[in-house]
Amino acid sequence: MSSAAPRPTGEDDLWSVDEHLEDILSSVHPLEPIELQLLDAQGCVLVEDVTVPVSLPPFDNSSMDGYAVRVADVEGAGEEFPAVLEVVGDVAAGADDPVRVGPGQAARIMTGAPLPPGAEAVVPVEWTDGGLGEGPATGMRARSLAPEGAEGQVRVHRPVAARAHVRAEGSDVKAGDRALEAGTILGPPQIALLAAIGRGTVKVRPRPRVVVVSTGSELVQPGESLGGGRIYDSNSFALTAAARDAGAIAYRVGAVADDAETLRSTIEDQLIRADLLVTTGGVSVGAYDVVKEALADIGDEDVAGSGIEFRKLAMQPGKPQGFGAIGPDHTPLLALPGNPVSSYVSFELFVRPAIRALMGLTDLHRPRVRATLKADKALRSPKGRRQFLRGRYADGEVIPVGGAGSHLVAALAQADALIVVPEDLESVEPGTEVEVVVLG
Amino acid sequence: MSSAAPRPTGEDDLWSVDEHLEDILSSVHPLEPIELQLLDAQGCVLVEDVTVPVSLPPFDNSSMDGYAVRVADVEGAGEEFPAVLEVVGDVAAGADDPVRVGPGQAARIMTGAPLPPGAEAVVPVEWTDGGLGEGPATGMRARSLAPEGAEGQVRVHRPVAARAHVRAEGSDVKAGDRALEAGTILGPPQIALLAAIGRGTVKVRPRPRVVVVSTGSELVQPGESLGGGRIYDSNSFALTAAARDAGAIAYRVGAVADDAETLRSTIEDQLIRADLLVTTGGVSVGAYDVVKEALADIGDEDVAGSGIEFRKLAMQPGKPQGFGAIGPDHTPLLALPGNPVSSYVSFELFVRPAIRALMGLTDLHRPRVRATLKADKALRSPKGRRQFLRGRYADGEVIPVGGAGSHLVAALAQADALIVVPEDLESVEPGTEVEVVVLG
Structure with missing residues (x-):
């Protein structure tokens, strides 16, 4: 350059x-950088290294809708001889102080809800009778329509290993990890991460x-x-x-x-x-x-x-x-x-x-490619000038649209590329390889 | 699909x-389409064929700053024996009723100004003495500082052909031509054309x-x-x-x-x-x-x-x-x-x-490419499910980032592609060609 x-x-x-x-x-x-609300920072360049303040997930939680259990209680369980557990309550997502799961007990648990104390794993609801005393369940009934689902008994048809269907605290990112580096352009996935670690505002250009x-x-x-x-x-x-x-x-x-x-x-x-x-x-x-x-x-x-x-x-x-x-x-x-x-x-x-x-971006320029000139006749260009002609580019070929006149707006509206004719060329023959600036 | x-x-x-x-x-x-102000329609899809109401340019006009002349008056002119013409006035851009150029006369004319009646061509100011009675001019003095430039005499050092440096009425587009087709996405060049033909509003989705x-x-x-x-x-x-x-x-x-x-x-x-x-x-x-x-x-x-x-x-x-x-x-x-x-x-x-x-767009989907999987170990995928793993794509290769867990936001923020594992595959070995959805 x-x-x-x-x-x-x-x-x-x-x-x-x-x-x-x-x-x-x-x-x-x-x-100069300013602190912006997350959604106002979309498309902007981050100027700070962002560190994770709290691990993600912040606590062990269930990856399924099901029952939080102790592993020993469901060992050897099968559809014919299910483990029968006492349901001690619900653990919904957002639960602050979940019930304790003791021996022979289970807590009905929702995706994202904290693994309750005492429980070691989660059995998906589809591996149980859902507390209905019938065959395998396909899901739970809404709590508001069937509050009795949070109590009674549940039959578990399959054993689980310890930590099964549990997302461990910090398994996504750990407190102190670098979430994003300065210089990152904030697109939707980066905004997702910043929100997930609790950043309401962010310093960007x-x-x-x-x-x-x-x-x-x-x-x-x-x-x-x-x-x-x-x-x-x-x-x-x-x-x-x-x-x-x-x-x-x-x-x-x-x-x-x-x-x-x-x-x-x-x-x-x-x-x-x-x-x-x-x-x-x-x-x-x-x-x-x-x-x-x-x-x-x-x-x-x-x-x-x-x-x-x-x-x-x-x-x-x-x-x-x-x-x-x-x-x-x-x-x-x-x-x-x-x-x-x-x-x-x-x-x-x-x-x-x-x-x-x-904006603080480092990639300042439109992409440039080499393309074969597809034209009926040679392009003329004044000696000593770098000429930028309008063209249409596709599949390694570029076709000039309109003439060199700088008043030709109609042709401009049909173009998606600029054909570059260097200063030392006065003519470019069809079939020649040329430099093309790809617009839009 | x-x-x-x-x-x-x-x-x-x-x-x-x-x-x-x-x-x-x-x-x-x-x-349903609505009529929007031009700049509000940016990025939208046009739903009408737009016809040119008035030719562009709407009148013959000068492509240079110079002098509007009659061809015969400057025939054979040279630096040693310039044609000396009487300057009858200025024709600025936007001039409604320009002066008439008679035999032996010239009008000082600006780029974009209408070719005055009587004139047949434009001589660029650099081919004249600019009315100063000295050598070749490099430009004109501002009208506000030197009003005398619009009168007196000008020496022309080179002949011109008829219509030289004149943009003909309709040489860009003609009244009745189709400017843009329904279905066109309105980017800056299309907005340029719509404005140029006088469209203040446009019908888009x-x-x-x-x-x-x-x-x-x-x-x-x-x-x-x-x-x-x-x-x-x-x-x-x-x-x-x-x-x-x-x-x-x-x-x-x-x-x-x-x-x-x-x-x-x-x-x-x-x-x-x-x-x-x-x-x-x-x-x-x-x-x-x-x-x-x-x-x-x-x-x-x-x-x-x-x-x-x-x-x-x-x-x-x-x-x-x-x-x-x-x-x-x-x-x-x-x-x-x-x-x-x-x-x-x-x-x-x-x-x-x-x-x-x-929006009425026809190109609905992200681009998909084939890429070689670059990974330490095989990707696992549940049978009967189409899996979309996060990856980074470059130069025909894709590298998985993070695991399959749907809570892994940190890895998502590092990804720029989705790796597609079809329903019938449970494992994809490194080096295999995979389908990749290119994001962003």
Whole structure:
């Protein structure tokens, strides 16, 4: 990912894709950890080693619905000559102070209930008559309908070994064991374990709050009527969705008109809820490129790394890009180009890894695979630019969809991959092996 | 997935995993479509073919910042003998009524701005002196700082072909084209296209609302203190997280004590916000299995398919299961066993596909792969049961983690796969190829 070449300094020098990415990732640091409720921490990265406070299970308990017995009392029992035991009561799950099982006695016990004192094993209800004095039982009658099941006699048809159908205290995890390591991503099974050991909250890196601002006086909100010379704002919708997809809490700010002062105050207003700002449009060489105009001089000269730097990348689409930090907290800001395909590709290459870095993830990038180019004709690519064409990938083959034009949103919506054409190639023949970024 | 065998009818007959799943999927139907705001529809399935109402781009526009010119006026232009044109004004993006370009004239034009009447092509600003009367320009000065750029003269250093740097009306999509087909899942690129063609809302199947209720008098909320004989409630947390992961809007209802009336009224209260109900615990043969007690007789005898049916599956873990419909809207309810591993595995096999079916997705199941078993000793599995063991899968190999016990949450949290041991196998040797369900 890193490049040995020194960073370009002249205004017209191009930055490579890798240099720009490296600049971003060296400036964007994981967010400070916070203590979150378990379900709010889903998908987040744990920052503490979590130790088991109490063994699981916390006590010996039954793995079956049945009868807690002493082994000697059921030795040699069979269906013809069952062991007949006196039922001294029920032990339900959650029982705090269970009955004692003496010689010749049994306690009716439920799955998960503590093994009562005196008992050595559990006989499943299906190995008994269930206290009904008939053949083998298939289950117990509900306590509320048949309270007499907790007393009387039970016939046991099979012997059991000591500890049979008993889950030993600590057989899952022991107090003092490490439950989860710092760095673990919390999915449902990890949340299960944290809850099981009694953790109601957990220290994680929070999801970054990402504010997406599109710019352009030509932009109209979808659903409204389209005046002459205008187009619908799609970038703010697409990138808000993409930011969520990457794991962020995303806020869409509707299109801002091409006026530097309006844009500057909009961004200042948004800083309060932003861990990362993304703008689209206004970063090129035009006379109305307000993002550049509004943000080029916004940095604090006395603070290193403050301010937004605009640069040209050796990349297609996505040549003009801005990156830097803004506001009192030095909130990172990525200024993406305004063409829909350019902004989406730029998001995938630069914003998504930044979001994942803020989350504290180490696996920042989309998977890349090698695939055979399946096309009618050679792909053309400008020399000296790394080109990212849209494609469909399946079974080791990739088919280009649509052309290279950065306004081709319809083709983008059919794509599930980006075909990478390196800087030194101007043409790629069908049948050639190419690098593919697998999206989604 | 389907089985030719008739459904079991006797109380002790076992259902196969496939029969139970088939019963669920034949009863659970996609939710009724609703019109949602674009960003609320993210991840949902489109139910309408969407047609393009207005071509994209809606008008010929510039792909560069530069000058809109007439081709004849710049024919033969070079750096030594530039074509000198009169700048008649600016055409910014969003311009409604752009200036007319006559012979010998040019309009300064921005990317995305409509090609003005009279102009035939765009010359990029880098091919001109930018109106400064010096060498080739690198860009334009901001309009707000240098308004004189919209007038005066510009020297053009290179000729252009007709339509050069012009994006033609309809070159992305044409009015009447199909933008997206019914059945498309709306990710960021599809949302980009819908916004670009002006759709503010879209008709999709909504995300199902799933209510998760754990049951058991032994359950304590994580973070609280654990009394004797009690354990922490983990199922309601794990399954709420898993339901979200599957695409649902999930509501966790804290543990309900083992009392049939309380459970019945809790479930009745929750029906109003549920498209699917999931309970854990209380479905086995014990005397305190309240889910079974509360729900076994709840159906309306006059309505086919009403009521919850409890059954035993030829499966480990997860033998006892309940499924049916409840309440006036016949809301589907899955009653899962209470052991943490049993409930999680049951969720993966039965609830997740049901959630995805409610969403209208067609790809309901986790991917399955073949993998080589890497283990110290043979896996044991009870005859006649399909066993799902926890494992870690990578590079064509799967390693079992933890044992078969359905209380082993710690091992579950280390697993990323389920190893499937078919009903007819009692032992699987290391090195054997096994089927693996890849989780997450």
